[in-house]
Amino acid sequence: MATIGAHVSSQGGILTAFDRALEIGAEAIQIHPTPPQTWRRLHPDEEAVASFRQRMTETGLNAFFFHAPYLINLATAKEALLVQSRGSLRHHLEIANLLGVRGVIFHPGSHKGQGFEVVLPQMAETMRWALDETDGESLLIIENSAGSGANIGSSFAQIRQMMEAVDHPRLRFCLDTAHAFTAGHDLRDPEARAKMVDELGREIGFERLAAIHANDSKAVFGSNVDRHQNIGDGEIGAEAFRWMLADAHLSQAPFILEVPGLEHQGPDRANVERLRLLAGLPPLAPLLET
Numbered sequence: 001m002a003t004i005g006a007h008v009s010s011q012g013g014i015l016t017a018f019d020r021a022l023e024i025g026a027e028a029i030q031i032h033p034t035p036p037q038t039w040r041r042l043h044p045d046e047e048a049v050a051s052f053r054q055r056m057t058e059t060g061l062n063a064f065f066f067h068a069p070y071l072i073n074l075a076t077a078k079e080a081l082l083v084q085s086r087g088s089l090r091h092h093l094e095i096a097n098l099l100g101v102r103g104v105i106f107h108p109g110s111h112k113g114q115g116f117e118v119v120l121p122q123m124a125e126t127m128r129w130a131l132d133e134t135d136g137e138s139l140l141i142i143e144n145s146a147g148s149g150a151n152i153g154s155s156f157a158q159i160r161q162m163m164e165a166v167d168h169p170r171l172r173f174c175l176d177t178a179h180a181f182t183a184g185h186d187l188r189d190p191e192a193r194a195k196m197v198d199e200l201g202r203e204i205g206f207e208r209l210a211a212i213h214a215n216d217s218k219a220v221f222g223s224n225v226d227r228h229q230n231i232g233d234g235e236i237g238a239e240a241f242r243w244m245l246a247d248a249h250l251s252q253a254p255f256i257l258e259v260p261g262l263e264h265q266g267p268d269r270a271n272v273e274r275l276r277l278l279a280g281l282p283p284l285a286p287l288l289e290t
């Protein structure tokens with residue numbers, strides 16, 4: 001049975017994420033530990049680390065992920081941006097380890113016309129360095145892209161090339177369903193779904209699949225556009241999610257919502273309920289008034 005989770009806000013501090021997840025019935029959590037459009041860093045003191053770890057134990061919400069800043073671009077030709085990107089990636093892995101977070105999901109970046117093969121060694125070296133420089137169990141998780149412009153990672157073959165070049169036991173993969181759809185996997189078609197899962201297993205390996213970003217798509221098939229939609233309200237449709245939630249390989253990984261929400265406030269209880277229903281899970285218990 002798949003675990004259904006969601007990206008939640010951590011406004012007011014990383015500890016607030018647990019209550020937000022509980023409110024919407026999310027059983028796996030993703031947050032931006034720092035504002036994603038900034039290079040800001042997080043410096044939790046010992047007390048903050050202890051409270052975070054305690055809250056994780058209390059709630060049992062240990063499928064907890066960080067999403068690294070969007071500014072990170074490991075494929076850049078600009079020296080200053082590369083230095084910032086390296087530092088930020090390593091920093092996020094460091095605090096993930098400190099806090100006992102399962103892994104850091106990040107977008108590999110854009111080669112801006114240099115070509116993937118040209119930037120691959122630089123990217124691989126950076127990932128390996130960030131992993132080697134950080135002690136602990138936290139995973140570094142590459143997310144597939146929608147493939148707009150020169151964005152890297154829209155094909156499983158490219159992800160495999162990166163993984164082979166890095167060759168590290170703590171490197172993993174996150175499948176974003178909306179990105180996969182606009183990058184060329186037609187999830188509306190049962191045959192294409194099976195083919196995608198096949199290819200994922202062959203190129204990357206299911207043991208490397210750490211998370212699924214469960215998003216419907218506002219953008220049409222093959223458009224390479226990255227626009228998420230609520231489950232069942234987009235171009236992918238509910239049936240594809242029912243199928244993916246039942247797939248033995250995909251459902252090993254937590255399904256994490258990154259959808260706009262019915263009230264445009266981000267992932268909500270309604271979307272969690274939609275995925276639970278499609279997964280054949282019982283509806284959430286009503287929230288207790290306290």
Ligand SMILES: [Zn+2]
Pocket residue numbers: 143176213258
């Ligand atoms: Zn995503």
Ligand SMILES: [Zn+2]
Pocket residue numbers: 176178179226227228
């Ligand atoms: Zn996206």
